Amino acid sequence: MDDTTEQTGARAAYAQLARAQKSGAGVPWYMRVVNRRLGRLIASVAAQTPATPNHMTAASFVAFLAGAGLLVAVSPGVPMAVGAMVLLQLGFAFDSADGQLARLRGTGSPAGEWLDHVVDSGRHLLFHLAVLVGLYRFTDVSDAVLLVPMAFGLVSTVRFFAQILAEQLARRDPVAGPESVPRFGVWIQAPADTGLLNLVVLLWAWTTPFLWAYGAFAALNALLLAATCVRRYRELAALRREP
Template identity: 45%
Template sequence: MPTEPTTPRPGFRAAMAQLRGAQKSARGGPPYSIFVNRPLGRVLAALAFQAGLTPNQVTALSALATFVGVGFLAAAPATWLTGVVVAVLLVLGYALDSADGQLARLRGGGSLQGEWLDHTVDSLKVVVVHLAVLVTWYLHLDLATGWLLVPLAFAVASSVHFFGMILVDLLARATRAELALPAPVKTSPGASTALLKLPTDYGVFCLATVLLGAHALFVGVYTLLAVATVGYTLLVVVKWRRDVLALDALRVGHRTNSAR
């Protein structure tokens, strides 16, 4: 009995072209994420597609690379070699984190389980990387105890920023679905705003770990990134509050109009 013909898997170049066509807008994003992480993730997504990997498997590889890097950062001596190894692993983990979503789009769409897994890994990652810095500062650097507050503050700000970003977006989608409202037209911020986001980009932190062998330089650069992230998070929390108040006003107005 003849078998039905199977559709051949697109080649690497075709997969890359398809991924470029489905790429999100680059306007307004942090420069590292747009110009380094997405293109690198695109290559990894195309390779994963050729290898027959699923998005969840790519997420697992991302977690493996990231948390092995975190382990080296926390436990290994603070040398140049350790910094290079950690930076490579964290950059790879971040690129694979981009690749899993791109692979899902290439395969025709992701799953709720995949989205849950991706966000769960991310929520853990954004905290433990800074706790690993705290550990290595305590074990391997000759610093006053007060300096340990820097990675603690960085961990808190990163967690609040990640959770707030996800939650406000979820609340907006739920409100639009409840009120049957169309999605608003997105306006991308300009290049200057994107540059202001650069110090808060996780990829910049990944690259900064290469300086681990130069203790004073690493502490200085990391502290600047921490201050920038804390300041940005405080500002964006104020904006999120305004956004949520606007959503509440929409719901109240809808209920008032429905009661008439």
Template identity: 45%
Template structure:
């Protein structure tokens, strides 16, 4: 159901701010940029009478258009900016669908399923698109560099799946993994987990036209994400081990 005739864009923004998910555990880009951007996009969607699933679909169009361009178009400064803009807009809309669902009290398992399917697809394909782009368009000093996006795809896919699965297993019996025990959002933690932030990955596509710069930033993010995964897996395993087994 769309907004009433008396509901303005500012009213929608205020209502969404009141329904905002906690920033606890959120990486720095998501916390400072993507969630506020998602709030504005969700308010716009609310004014247009869109459903959360429709917003998810629009997000997918932006995201996968950007990913396709990475793989098929030779990188240039202008194309790099277009790709980054498409990816960042898609990510903002990815935040907007959940915010809109909370505002409308219309969250559903089907909506969550659709959102996670789209997220899992982009998690894998964005790195495969980088692999194709490097192979087709970049002059690499060594072909072994092509292993970097392959390894990044594995790391990101395992991180996404293990985080979602562990959170799902814990949800009936405890807080979600993204929420530490302190009651206030930790800025330091947001900075430390920045390499895992998809928004930061979107931003570095601004440098895609300059392979040496892009690969340096991309490699740093890959190493940071891998480190986070390898440190997190034992902890998450201990968390689910304490849940016990069902009869």
């Protein structure tokens, strides 16, 4: 396949995915407006190659590990922070590309969806562990401050599981599906947007500003966890009353 044919095929694939995009109900801003488009672009190009959705998932995890690894292994600095942020965002974009490539080729499967969720769950926890180790190695923050990434990791992991499990349990009923998200859910859920949290890494070179921003995200995500648990429980409890 020559370059012109490949470019034409990628454009057609991009347009096809744009028409078949999933609902944006309740999807945070960066994930919906930026990350889905980046994932669509990657999937459109990958569709012209033998790459599979599982390859996209693997690439997502490799890029994420590279970004998180910089937080753990390299002393904080501006170039390092920019590099870590770019790698984390690249991993996030590949995470969107795997599902879009599967949709484009019609090869989606329970096994692929399961693998995607397993990698996502690992990413949610490992990011905060990387922050914890980086703070411990390269700063002189107190032990109390080190509790923040530990708590954030717990909150993030539990909320991710609560969301995914509720969607699976209510998959055949719209009551607890994506359309049940409140009208302003896009903005309410902004603190849980992985893309926005990755941008906070740009402050990694300056410990105090980073901790203030990261701590604010942690507190807001704790509130979101409480709200998610209440909302999802009520929705699933309502399903039980249906005949």
